[in-house]
Amino acid sequence: MNWIKTGLQHQLLWPLLTLVALCGLDLAHNPAFLSVTLLDGHLFGAPIDILNRAAPLVLVSLGMTLVIATRGIDISVGAVVAIAGAAAATILADDPSRVGLALVAALAVGVLAGMWNGLLVAFVGMQPIIATLILMVAGRGVAQLLTGGQIIPIGAPGYLVVGGGYLARVPCSVWVAVGALAVTALLMNRTALGLFIRAIGVNPVATRLVGLRSSAIVFGVYTFSGLTAALAGILISSNVRSADGNNAGLLLELDAILAVTLGGTSLLGGRFSLAGTVLGALIIQTLTYTTYSIGVPPEATLVVKAAVVLVVSVIQSATARTVLVRQLKRALPFANKKPAAEAAR
Template identity: 55%
Template sequence: MRELWRKPFWPLVVLLLLNLVLAPGFFAVRLQDGRLYGSLVDILHNGAPVALMALGMTLVIATRGIDLSVGAIVAICGAVTCAWIAASPDPTSPGAAIGGIGVALGLAVALGAWNGFLVSVLGIQPIIATLVLMTAGRGLAQLVTDGQIITVNNPLFSAIAGGELLAVPLTVIVAAAVYALVALATRRTALGTLVEAVGINPAASRLAGVRARTLIWTVYVFSALCAGVAGLMISSNVNAADANNAGLWLELDAILAVVIGGTSLAGGRFSITGTLFGALTIQTLTTTILSLGIPPEVSLVFKAVVVIVVCLLQSPKARALLGRRRRRRGAAGGAPPADPPPGPPTPDPDRADGAATPIPAQRSTP
């Protein structure tokens, strides 16, 4: 039981059991118009953007960094794609959607390269380097949209979030494929070991021949690319670009998912599977709050409480403190401790050989 609290899946299991008791229809899944529907499907579908952002954030944090700009990149990519489609001669053509998607993802890669340049080349602290783009990026998205909500009606673009493959939403398939590729690259090759080495000690890894600067640069580019794909999913889900609200505070959800998954914020140790469970936990909590009729404004408070509880239960110091208190209560209410076993006989200094003087047996008085 003590080892169970260290696993990243137990918060998700607790939330699912809570829904099983409070909302029995939570687990109902139905097939309609060739697509699966239900609360569980909604969790996977709506949680795919956060899961992708958390995946990129995992590798960044593993290199002892942080990326606060992913929410702004979500807004920028959605704004650029919708603006490109709306300004094209035929906004409903597949070519307009492909062009907008290509420009948006290319811009995401460029923004990630900018973050990586500030961190790895100029040596700026990651939280400061990405805070610059977090602040300026949303303003850039508002410049692209002119402060307005741009709506589009492009079938190919709508299929990103509304399409399905074998009745499974396309967003779930894309997120699962990216997770599988990253897991294979980090656990079946030396890439994962190199990332952990850079996160544990960048100077030592550089002296050992690891190209730490290139690796750090690459993880920031990958994080921005994941955020760009998430931005396409979010804007495609509503067929619009809202530069003010798209991706707002999603960088915090991504960081929370990484923390719940067990990745060390100090760098080095990371878990791809744990991050996936963390992202699903965040989305399940949001869906549970909405299904129970709790106002959405209160969801941030519930998220904070859940994250604090999970972090405390996963903290070694908190577990050690609880263990000491449990042992003290057991010692206070249990049986008195038994006498220690007798030790070896003490040598007698009066004897030449240093042996212990035998104790004569006492005779009973008749």
């Protein structure tokens, strides 16, 4: 029975089962759901489409994971996505050949935005939700100022390949997300940075008293969140071939927070899972695909998404897991039997 209890308490179990259940529902509705074919020299199919569209959310969620792990929150990532796309589009509108400059500018504004949030949170001492709310409101205005309130089309081939092109028959956006995940996982698991972030989330006062430069680490975490949001902004603007200061990245911060929490990261800080975050992002994107494929009315899509998130979140709670283990003990007679060696003692 111990292995059942251990399995039920694993933080990746329920997100994985949720993703499998959604894929099973899609497979029941469309037997060709998992089929992947080669079309025009690249892979084509529902799984590829889900991975491609989930890539920006994965990027934003990676930064959000580290922010939440330090007991923070960043609700400005959607605005940063819009600013990054607008900055790149503004440069390309003047000269479509300046792709490198456009990419650097987009990443630079993301880093600056993250540094601004980090400055307010780590050094000024402002509450994270208030500090990032400021940029959430002002950033959307900055994006609209850059675009002049219009949708700026992007036609530079070198820029469009980043979010709409293919590498080794797989969308480039997927490779960007995989690369960002690999670098983040390497920093968190192979260096002391991951331990420091967990320590700050568990007890920020104690980490400061033992000499850890917690303010610098929190500042770096928010800067990283701005960078990942800018990467997502590049992918989104490249994929849709335009920059929209009003709608780009709209409500993306909420999906990112959902992805992080669905993956098992605690909003109280100190515990996070990058693999769980990726699963959470895939759940949200697969759920979106499922609602459209099975014919759920558009006006009910958000309600269905909220219901699924609620169910998964409740199941992940410690209380719900305890009740489930208790019910399994009652349902499985062998679970209550002690091993022979233990009974002999």
